[in-house]
Amino acid sequence: MIKEGQIIKIIAGFYDVKSFDNQIFRLRASGSLRDNNITPLVGDYVEFKDEQLLTKIKPRKNELIRPKVANIDQAIIVTALSEPSFSSLLLDKMLAIIESQSIPVVIIFTKSDLGNQQPYYDYQSQGYKCFMINNHDNSSNWNEIKNTLKNKLTVFTGQSGAGKTSLLNNLFNLSNETNEISKALNRGKHTTRVVEIFEEENMKIIDTPGFSSLVINLTKEELAKSYFDFKNWSKLCEFNSCLHYKEKNCEIKKQLEMKKLLNSRYENYIKMLLEILGAKKNYD
Template identity: 40%
Template sequence: MAQGQIRKALSGYYYVYQEGQLIQCRGRGVFRNRGEAPLVGDFVDYTKEGESDGYVMKIHPRKNELVRPPIANIDQALLVFSVKEPDFNTILLDRFLVVLESFQVNPIICLTKTDLLNGEDREKLQTYIDDYRQIGYKVIETFKNDVSLIEQLQPVLEEKTTVLAGQSGVGKSTLLNTLIPDLNLKTNDISQSLGRGKHTTRHVELIEVAGGLLADTPGFSSFDFDTIEKEELTACFPELARISESCKFRGCLHLKEPKCAVKEAVESGEIRSYRFEHYHQILQEIIDRKPRY
């Protein structure tokens, strides 16, 4: 059997890349019987039937996987957020960051449409940028037809498998078209009545770009927290995780526990209050989650 990587999944077919060729494959029935499904990014064994058709026979162990978008074996996520149309949203960004941290996927924040900011908005945004950089996140700023974008992203994407993610309408397709002009991906304007974008991407595909692999994904607006337990949430906020080591009680949830170092850091300004509020919002969602049996 040959080995390759699934680079695209569409209409029940898996397109396996091997030695410069894409082999159109079906999945074996045994995957359905086991409740498994091959994912884009999977390394697989497959058999060929003819020149360009075959069957996926075995899925190699994954280092990680996301359900939404359905993709496996990724190194990092490029989170695309617009600063205008739609406006920058820190709670939505933090929801993305938390889930990616829980899967140990390195997040990179890419802010688009920065040319639409006025002076006051620019100052406010810079405060957020400084905050996230202080936490340890890489933040890239860009805009439509930004000639420096490739130079900024080249060292980030090189030799990495990256998932491109973010709300609809924030400029993901525009960003891809800048990186790879030959793609000519369809872009849609923001719906004025809904204040949101229309989904323009219909399937998950790994594309070779800047010396790495980049996955464009169907539009989605958020993640849920089904796989995160309340005791694990602190670890998904890097600045809370660092300071929580000084909390009096092990497993402190930073609610009403005495001598909580995290709450003290919020009061002193070492931890930003909006990040702590987002931690509490997400923690409450996890606590209110219906038990899984």
């Protein structure tokens, strides 16, 4: 008998699938999936047979590489204002990668008790949906954040140590292990190892292990159209293929001069562009 569901976890070659009637099955991939080199991802909608065999992956609406997940409704980027120190380049890279897939983002700035709060105001002024929180302050209003999670599959991403697990503990009264404790036990080994969808009320959440650095895996054309705050203006650039770099009559550069766009965003954009162009040169 054929059933349908969603992959919620992948472990050691097995796929945990939650069927549409809310049962969980541990499945193997069918030979034909393996022969066709189709790699099932957490978030994939699938068909399976005899409660054992994964037979079909349905078309994806999107796909992220880091973490490896599919069919995401939104991404929450968790970034610390301090410890680890705030990096606008890292944040802009995450934004570019996620927004190039047209996945809506929310930015949560953590450790408001430790760092300069300016980045929160900067990104808010660019039109991003932002929150600023202190995970150690019990009086924080977690409900406002929870409201943005309802009826969606949300992936939490960001540098390790930024406070993702602490935030999820606060939102859902969990006691998942945070990084500090594990450092004492295990020399800083990441505590969030498995990519897994966890469901609470009508919210589907994926916590991720995080990362310490990020390679930009976009083409220059994808990058040029990724940033949310560039999107509207870039339509007005003279050239449709404008990279907002050396081209004439570039609307992005005009908006920068008029201080409508953040300088740091543009500088980071150029850094990423040069990274992409440089990497390409090596392969040519």
